[in-house]
Amino acid sequence: MTIRTPYRPLDITIPFPELKPWARTATRLHPRPGTPTADESSVGGPLLWPSDEEWPVCGEHGRVQGIAPGRVRRYRRILREAYARPRAEDGGPAYTAGERAELDELARTGHRPDRHDGGPLPLLALAQCYTRDVPDLAAFAPPGADLLQVLWCPFYGHEDGPFSEFGPSTLLYWRRSTDVTAPLPVMPEPAVVDRDSYLPEPCVLHPERIVEYPFADYLPRELDERIAAWEDELRTRIGPSAPWYQYDLSLAPGWKVGGWDSWHKTDLDRVYCPTCGTEMRVLLTVDSYETGGSWGAYPEPVGRPTGVEVGRDGEYRAFVCPADPTHPHRMSMQ
Ligand SMILES: [Zn+2]
Numbered sequence: 001m002t003i004r005t006p007y008r009p010l011d012i013t014i015p016f017p018e019l020k021p022w023a024r025t026a027t028r029l030h031p032r033p034g035t036p037t038a039d040e041s042s043v044g045g046p047l048l049w050p051s052d053e054e055w056p057v058c059g060e061h062g063r064v065q066g067i068a069p070g071r072v073r074r075y076r077r078i079l080r081e082a083y084a085r086p087r088a089e090d091g092g093p094a095y096t097a098g099e100r101a102e103l104d105e106l107a108r109t110g111h112r113p114d115r116h117d118g119g120p121l122p123l124l125a126l127a128q129c130y131t132r133d134v135p136d137l138a139a140f141a142p143p144g145a146d147l148l149q150v151l152w153c154p155f156y157g158h159e160d161g162p163f164s165e166f167g168p169s170t171l172l173y174w175r176r177s178t179d180v181t182a183p184l185p186v187m188p189e190p191a192v193v194d195r196d197s198y199l200p201e202p203c204v205l206h207p208e209r210i211v212e213y214p215f216a217d218y219l220p221r222e223l224d225e226r227i228a229a230w231e232d233e234l235r236t237r238i239g240p241s242a243p244w245y246q247y248d249l250s251l252a253p254g255w256k257v258g259g260w261d262s263w264h265k266t267d268l269d270r271v272y273c274p275t276c277g278t279e280m281r282v283l284l285t286v287d288s289y290e291t292g293g294s295w296g297a298y299p300e301p302v303g304r305p306t307g308v309e310v311g312r313d314g315e316y317r318a319f320v321c322p323a324d325p326t327h328p329h330r331m332s333m334q
C-alpha cells in the first residue's frame with residue numbers, strides 16, 4: 001500500500017520566495033495496523049534488541065494503579081468487533097452481555113482496574129525506524145547507526161534525569177542493526193500502563209517524504225506579518241476555503257521524523273540542549289491524529305491506527321542536539 005499526501009493547495013514559496021531557505025524535509029510515517037517484525041520499521045512492533053543487553057526499566061512508581069496491556073488489547077478488540085456487527089436496536093454498537101459487563105467494569109474503575117505489585121516496570125517499545133525506510137533519519141543518526149529505537153514509560157510523574165519530562169518518559173537508542181546478531185525473541189512489557197492510550201497498537205509504516213516550513217513564530221516578525229496580511233487578503237478574495245499557512249501550507253500533522261515543530265498550543269518555546277546550549281532540532285513527532293487541514297492522506301486512516309493519544313489530542317516531540325548526538329534528548333508536548 002502506498003499512502004500519499006495530497007498536493008498542497010498552493011506553493012507558498014511562489015508568493016513568498018524568501019521562505020525557500022527555511023524549507024526542511026520531513027518523513028511522514030503513516031502508521032497503519034499490521035504485524036511488523038523486528039527487521040521492519042514500526043510503531044508498537046517488536047524492537048531489534050540484543051538479547052544480552054538489559055531491557056530498560058523505570059523504578060519510580062512502586063505499587064501503582066493502571067490498566068494491564070492485555071486488558072487494553074481486549075478492550076480494543078471488543079470495540080472493533082462490536083463496531084463491525086450490525087448496529088443494536090438503539091443505534092449504538094451491538095455488544096454482547098459479556099462485553100457490556102467488561103466495559104461497565106472498566107468505566108467503573110476509570111479504565112484503571114489493575115495494580116502493579118511494586119518493583120521496576122519494564123519500558124514499552126514505542127517505535128523503531130531504519131534509515132533505509134525513513135530518509136530524514138539519516139541527518140540525525142550518529143556515524144554507522146541505521147536504526148532508531150524509542151521506548152517510553154507509560155506513566156506521568158517522573159522526577160529525575162532522563163525521566164523528568166512532562167508526559168511519558170522516553171529513551172532513545174541508536175544502533176547499527178548488523179551488530180544485533182542474537183535478537184531478543186520476546187519483549188518485556190510493564191504489568192500496567194497509566195492510560196490505555198499509552199499502549200501502541202502494532203503498526204507498519206508507509207513513509208512518505210514531504211517539505212515543511214516553520215511555525216510562524218520562528219520567522220522574522222516582518223515576514224510573519226506579511227504572511228498574515230496575505231492570508232486575510234486571500235480570505236477576502238476567495239472566501240473561507242482559502243488555505244492557512246499554519247494548517248495547510250507549512251506543517252503536516254501525524255507521526256513524522258524531521259521537519260519542523262508546531263507550537264500552536266503555547267506559542268514558540270525554543271528548545272536548547274541542556275548540555276551545550278545549542279538550539280535543538282525536532283527528531284520525532286508522536287501525534288494523536290494525522291488528519292487536519294488539507295493534510296489528510298490517501299487512503300485516510302480509520303480512527304487512530306496507533307491507539308496512542310498524548311496530552312489532549314496532542315503532539316509529543318523528541319528534540320535532539322545537532323552539535324552532538326550523544327547529548328541527552330528533550331521532550332516537549334503540544
Ligand atoms: Zn516511569
Ligand SMILES: [Zn+2]
Nearest residue numbers: 273276321327
Ligand atoms: Zn548539545
